[in-house]
Amino acid sequence: MTLHIETPLIESCTMSVTSGRSVWLKLDALQPSGSFKIRGIGYACETCLSRGARRFISSSGGNAGLAVAYAGRRLGVPVTVVVPETTTERAKELLQLEKAQVIVHGTSWQEANAFAQSLIDVSDAFLHPFDDPLLWQGHATLIDEVFRSGLKPDAVVLSVGGGGLLSGVIEGLHRNGWSDIPVLAVETMGAASFNSAVRAGHTVELEQITSIATSLGAKRVCEQAFQWSKDHPVRSVVVSDQSALSACERFLDDHRILVEPACGASLAVVYENSPELKSFSNILVVVCGGATSTVDQIRVGEKSR
Incomplete structure (x- = not known):
């Protein structure tokens, strides 16, 4: 018995048209607890x-x-x-x-x-x-499911907070023989502990979290996530809170699924056709979810920015 479910993997027509490439969504927002966790x-x-x-x-x-x-x-x-x-x-x-x-x-x-x-x-x-090898092993099942589907993406786009999802996804890529697939690790300004670690060459502790995407609010990313940045092709991407919030609203309109700003960060990279996507024609976006998010929180956040 597993406590998680195998989540749908769908191609997003609207996001594919918007970005000019095939965009596949791994819908872990549909997990019974509300997220990939x-x-x-x-x-x-x-x-x-x-x-x-x-x-x-x-x-x-x-x-x-x-x-x-x-x-x-x-x-x-x-x-x-x-x-x-x-x-x-x-x-x-x-x-x-x-x-x-x-x-x-x-x-x-x-x-x-x-x-x-x-x-x-x-x-x-x-x-x-987020900082436990058992967690990473469990999160890796997300990639196992994609592998079994027969889809091999050119890149994986996901959000980074403490680094548990990043560590698990890369573990999944390696155990399925996909160590060549790059990962775009997305954060919001004010919660970018992974980006800070990559730039510094070691993990660093942020003084404070100022982003609305509080689920990304780990002041220090786990060591395993930083290590993967040296052992696997990982590109760090930082977006604004406004971009993340706007992406949440667009995704709700497009797919009738409400996600939190932390998840919206990854979606924003696609909706805004970020330059980091330029060399990829077939991407997988991890829709990580957000159980406590409400429409009012998203809209209030947008008004305050």
Whole structure:
């Protein structure tokens, strides 16, 4: 049994016409927890359960926390999620719907995470949002599914936050013999920890996250993601918040699927026909999702920019 589903792979007529190339969408926004996160977190939770874990602990009020809560409910394991005071009521409501215990602590994810770590007992498993080899192994199944479909893209476009999806996708490319396929790693200005690492030649910690795409708001990208930037053809792309928000609205009109600004960052590269796409005629875009996003949040964000 796997906790994730095999998601649709479709060609987008509107995005293909807009960009002048074939654009294929891997629709992981349709995962039961609302994002790609359930691939890796589901695998990690199953693995931890087999090793004797009796409770799952998370420190994310976003997609990772929701994936842990969903996995725990499906596996019959209690889940505690510690979230900062900035977490939206919508996110807390979704976590509670999945029967998770929600603890609000601190003004930042760092404070919430430190408190979550203090709760860990010998029979508990802590599920990191992005920095765990089990997660990357699970996220790699996304590429396994594309490989089985018979489609080989010229490039993969995806969003980068902490680097878990990037690490998993590249692991999937390599284990399917596609180590030659480049990846366009997209971030928004104000949350570009991967771009900062690439430019510096080592991981660096951002002073603060100023982007509206809070799901991309890891102040430091994981070491594995940075290592892949040296061992695999990865191109770092940075877009504006406005571009990401506009892409969310266009995607909702085109495909009737609402995604968060973090996902909109990747879509913006295609909608705006970014120069980085120039040499590719057949691209795969990972539509990573966003369970807590609402239309009002997207529109309010656009008005404030």
